[in-house]
Amino acid sequence: MKCDLCFHHCDLQEGQTGLCFARENKAGQIVSKNYGQITSLALDPIEKKPLYHFHPGSYILSVGSYGCNLKCPFCQNYEISYDNGSSVRGQMSPKELVEYAVKLVRQGNIGIAFTYNEPLIAYEYVKDTFIQAKEAGLKTVLVTNGTITTKYLDDLLDYTDAFNIDLKGFSQDIYDRLNGNLELVKTNIIHAHQKAHVEITSLIVPTFNDALEDMEKEASWLGDIDNNIPLHITRFFPRYHLLNQEPTSIPLLKQMQSIALKYLHYVHLGNI
Template sequence: MKCTTCFHQCEIPEGGRGFCRARICENGKIRPENYGCLTSLALDPIEKKPLYDFHPGSLILSAGSYGCNLRCPFCQNYEISQENLHGRSLYVSPEQLVEEAKKYVPAGNIGIAFTYNEPMIGWEYIRDTAKLAKENGLQVVVVTNGTASQEALEEILPYVDAFNIDLKGFTDPVYQSYAGSLEQVKAFIERAARDAH
């Protein structure tokens, strides 16, 4: 089966997993094995996302899973982004994560950030959690390498208040050395920016 979540367009055999190590083929369907499987959860300053003009001075509950579709040699989160941590992560449902975020509102939390690994390889979890977060008056932030497909981006766009899209370089060779795609990132930024206000 073909995964269309990002530019790699992996052909995954039954029982196999894609390049990102987080999406698998099971019973003839591609699914995010890392759905709700958190490896990291922290109440971070918004400036650590880093976002400087979005609710400055606030905190945001930041959640990460495992897996990534790039291979950057300078990754600071490689322990969680480059390993299959299924079975060593904690399952947190969208409802539980939203309840956790609400608990910290009195302490200055404004919402939920999807970050640490590449969150868009599990866009279904972002979509389900972010929808619920918006219903509960929370802000939603996505920190991404911007290499997901336009289809995946459209699924989450209505629920996202701010993105940090990491443009890592300006040439194709730079992106090729990270197993990435400059064109995909440019298209992602262009589409996300069109909805910015």
């Protein structure tokens, strides 16, 4: 059986799991192993997603599971992204999750954000939850690497209010080192922007994706879509396989911000 959720199209034998750790061939069907499996649950400020231009000052129930379909050596959440389920702390059905989110409305919660690991590898759980969340009057948010087959992304757009999409660089060479596909991410940014609020995050890792010319290309491309798309240029700190790497230079980030502001109205620096 081939899993067609993302461009990897993992060819799975019975009982075999894809490279995302979360999708399995079970009795001749591709199923989500991490459906309803929760590793992280927190009521976060919306700005932490980061979403600075979507209901600022509010809070959102943030939910994580396990698994990811990219392989980033600088992963900030590698403990759950490259886990096969050992980090699961509990299970919640879509109905239970929505009911819990509704209870938190009195504390300022506006909805549900799937985040921390890559949420779209649990596409079925996200869709089932978001349908019920919209019926309950909640806002819905996805923080994603954008690496999903576009037909599945389009299927979620009627139920998703906002995205923060990681744009990890602006060359296929960079994405090759992450087992990724830049053109697919770009296509999905365009599609998401047509129906939802979209903000973009680029984590800048020294010597990996820190070329000023790439930031100029990225900002120009985003500006051609809509110069009101907010861009978050984020500082890297040593993590996962890059523990000996230096944090990103703040002057470099400010240079990138100045470049991006030629094309975009809203460019924010993060982790500084």
